Amino acid sequence: MGVESYFINLVFEGVKQEKQAGGRGFVGNTNLIINDVEFYIKGKGARKIGIDKYLFDDSIIIELISENNSVLAITLQGCLSWYPQGLDTMVSFARSLNNEVSPIHLSYPALKDYYSIKDSNVFIEDIMSIYSEKYDNFKKQNIHILNTKLPPGKEFYRYKDKSNNLIFKVLKKIFK
Incomplete structure (x- = not known):
């Protein structure tokens, strides 16, 4: 995860997130077959961008x-x-x-508890608190691209480079 991104986890019932060698993992069982979940995600308008990865709403990687x-x-x-x-x-x-x-639970590794969907507003507040410093730092360095719908990763950096080049060209013309 880069300086431009944040994440949350959706954990299905019957599964727990546990600390494992090399990070955190998920253990447990569900009856959810990959093809069925993929069908649902595609039905919501997401497009496949990699193995088990999708882009949703032009901004969210699933x-x-x-x-x-x-x-x-x-x-x-x-x-x-x-x-x-x-x-x-x-x-x-x-x-x-x-x-x-x-049924799913909302989760983030730094939060000890899972949140039910009915507690999603509390979850959002907690996530906003966790990412507040990172977001403040991001805003300082990227004010010109705030409120721009982009996915994290390569597309963000491509857009940022284009945007920075445009700003540089404009400033160069102003200060000639």
Whole structure:
């Protein structure tokens, strides 16, 4: 995860997030087959961008965490250029998934508890608190691309480079 991004986890019932060698992992069982979850995600307008990865709403990367063809959790990653709007989109997606596919819990590794969908507003507040310093630093360095709907990663950096070059060209003309 880069300086431009943030994430949350959607953990299906019957699964727990545990500390493991090399980071955190998910353990447990679900009856959710990868193909069924992929079908649902594509039906919501997401497009496939990699193995078990999708781009949703032109701003959110959806990654399926699976084991033995069974989906245990979903990681949603967004770009701080579209924050907090992207976080709202993530939680809205989680609500739909919870209501239409299977019960989930909202999760973030630094938070000890899982949050139910009905507590999503508290979860959003806690995530906003966790990312407040990172977002403040991002705003200082990227004021010119705030409120820009971008996914994290390569597309963000491409846009930032283009934007910085344009600003440089304008300033160069002004100060000639």
